[in-house]
Amino acid sequence: MSENSVITTFIERVKTILREDGESPAGFERIGDEMRWLIDHRDEVIDQQEPQGNIHDRRQSAPLYEDESGLTLVRASFGPEELTPIHSHGAWGVIGVYQGSDRYQVWRRNDTGDGDGAASVELVEERILGPGDVALLPPPPQDIHAQQGHDGETAYEFVLFGRNVMQLPRLYFDPERGVAEEIALNG
Numbered sequence: 001m002s003e004n005s006v007i008t009t010f011i012e013r014v015k016t017i018l019r020e021d022g023e024s025p026a027g028f029e030r031i032g033d034e035m036r037w038l039i040d041h042r043d044e045v046i047d048q049q050e051p052q053g054n055i056h057d058r059r060q061s062a063p064l065y066e067d068e069s070g071l072t073l074v075r076a077s078f079g080p081e082e083l084t085p086i087h088s089h090g091a092w093g094v095i096g097v098y099q100g101s102d103r104y105q106v107w108r109r110n111d112t113g114d115g116d117g118a119a120s121v122e123l124v125e126e127r128i129l130g131p132g133d134v135a136l137l138p139p140p141p142q143d144i145h146a147q148q149g150h151d152g153e154t155a156y157e158f159v160l161f162g163r164n165v166m167q168l169p170r171l172y173f174d175p176e177r178g179v180a181e182e183i184a185l186n187g
């Protein structure tokens with residue numbers, strides 16, 4: 001399959017799942033299976049010459065797919081130098097690591113807020129994701145996470161978001177100060 005047909009097939013299957021199961025645990029589980037299929041076809045999708053970027057800075061390359069429904073498929077990489085800020089994108093997402101090793105932290109917001117200002121968050125899980133591993137970013141406001149390349153390696157991954165995160169502000173959380181700050185990506 002060509003790059004385009006792999007991505008087109010993946011997106012069509014995801015849309016079918018969302019029609020059938022919605023943004024539900026069962027739906028996300030099925031989308032996770034499709035993400036594993038996409039990882040299996042990574043060589044048909046990835047042009048190694050294409051610049052990659054950390055999704056948290058402005059070097060992020062253009063999405064592999066986006067449309068008016070909000071579904072957005074990106075590639076991201078996370079170096080081993082430092083953990084990203086604790087943050088959310090304002091969208092559910094499914095992460096699929098296709099190369100390297102990812103120290104992946106899941107954070108939970110314990111107050112009733114969903115925006116910036118006072119915010120209480122705690123680390124609930126840290127795990128290491130390797131090639132073929134998939135993780136779910138739950139719907140907002142609990143789509144809070146931090147990532148870092150693990151064991152001296154850069155992690156490379158696909159991330160499918162339910163909304164166009166290239167256009168949404170993000171929240172950066174500071175657990176010490178108990179605050180969330182809104183960050184405009186294109187600001």
Ligand SMILES: [Fe+2]
Nearest residue numbers: 055087089145
């Ligand atoms: Fe992120």
